[in-house]
Amino acid sequence: MRYCYSLTESQIHLIASLNEHENVGFEIRLDTFSAEPQWDRLRAATDRPLLATWRSKPHLGQAEPKTRDSMGWDWRRAALKAGFDMIDVELDENELADKISAIQKGRAQVILSHHELGDNAGIKDAFTRAMDTDANILKIIGSGRETADLERQRDFYRRAAGRELVHFYMGGEFAASRVLCLLYGGSFTFLTPDPSRVVAPGQLTLQDVNEVYKPLDVDPEAMRLFAVIGSPVGHSKSPAYHNGPLKEITPNALFLALPAADEADFQTLRRTFPELRGMAVTKPMKEIAFSRATEFADPHSSNLGAVNTLLFRGERVRAANTDLLATIDILKQAGDNPTVRVLGFGGLGKAVVRACIAGGLACQICNRTPGRVPDDLGSDVSELAWEDRHQAGADVVVQCTSAGMAPYEDVSPLERMPEGLKLLVETIYNPIETRVMTMAREAGVQVLDGMALFNGQALIQNAFFREIAAR
């Protein structure tokens, strides 16, 4: 078993279909059962490995800890007798050594579990105590809090050499640690059959592992690692976008979402993952990424102060801003010499303005907060007061504010379309149809949604990554 489905009482019926997939086994979460299961029927439902778990509340389960020695132990012994392959015991259970010995005598493997639900203060001690036991598989689960958790994860795997260890960090921002645990030699990682009803935050789906990350195809010694870094990063579309094309170059390519919020996190990632060959960079890391660049892939990105792509080759760090490069392509479709109004002058707005300058296009910058636009952008660039954003005089509006982004779908940066406007380029892609897009369509203005820029920049970025993955 490399993928363990954690199933509650209401999900037991899913065994019949999940059974058909390779490398799967099933954790039966006994603490969620309202009545004792029919053990023989459960055992007969699959010839895949079965794990019996009585998860107590301090370990993120539903059972009171005091029931572990009574009903919880009785049920686990019944599972052992019925031929379950693995039995879970918690590190803080009474008579731990006796329970471990009884399970092993019954010819099942012991999974010794510990869960840290706070700041991971006790995790090193738990790891040390677990290493001192005779359990077959040690399962030490932390709560993802900081990038340094990923460094600790790798360190624990180094220190556990020779012992079977399942060790990762919960939480959507740390889902990558569930993939990494397999690459570090972990026995298995958990999957959920239903992402909307996970028993622990961040659980992966079979689609994630079979169609996106494919961790079992990666040779850890030859791994070519890529990552999107930023905070938040858990909902990034980048792993789904980049893994497929990179794996066409080599099955040893892997693209993960790794959390990073500051310079120290950046250094932690570089230290922890010497395999990193490329990064897609998102907020708030774009300026930090720029400061780490030793060279630029194009002349325009070097003026920006922020980049969204880094490529590592030895000591060399090559940088690019593919938002800028994709915008240049998009604006080429906007007819001859359009005048472009850029709403918003944050990270993306700046890249779009640079794209206009690179293309020799007249550009008006219109930002809600005045005084953020430098004077030295050239004669083709002018500043327009926010109050004047509906004025005639623009052929294209590129919407670079966060106004209208989920969960504020009702907000629009424009109340009406400027007269004579031909094209609205939206950059928000969540939601895919924003209020301002609907208004533009109703006014007969051509519209490009946020996926046009996302896909354009990701395509350019992926070409950079593929080139470096092939080396």
Ligand SMILES: NC(=O)c1ccc[n+]([C@@H]2O[C@H](COP(=O)([O-])OP(=O)(O)OC[C@H]3O[C@@H](n4cnc5c(N)ncnc54)[C@H](OP(=O)(O)O)[C@@H]3O)[C@@H](O)[C@H]2O)c1
């Ligand atoms: N499609 C893509 O590939 C792609 C790539 C990158 C970003 N984006 C999208 O682009 C947007 C901006 O990203 P960013 O990185 O530039 O963010 P950022 O650096 O935080 O800048 C945010 C900008 O939005 C303005 N703003 C925020 N709320 C506003 C409101 N209610 N009304 C008017 N202006 C408002 C800010 O103006 P102030 O200066 O007044 O605060 C600022 O100019 C986000 O929605 C993001 O989803 C899309």
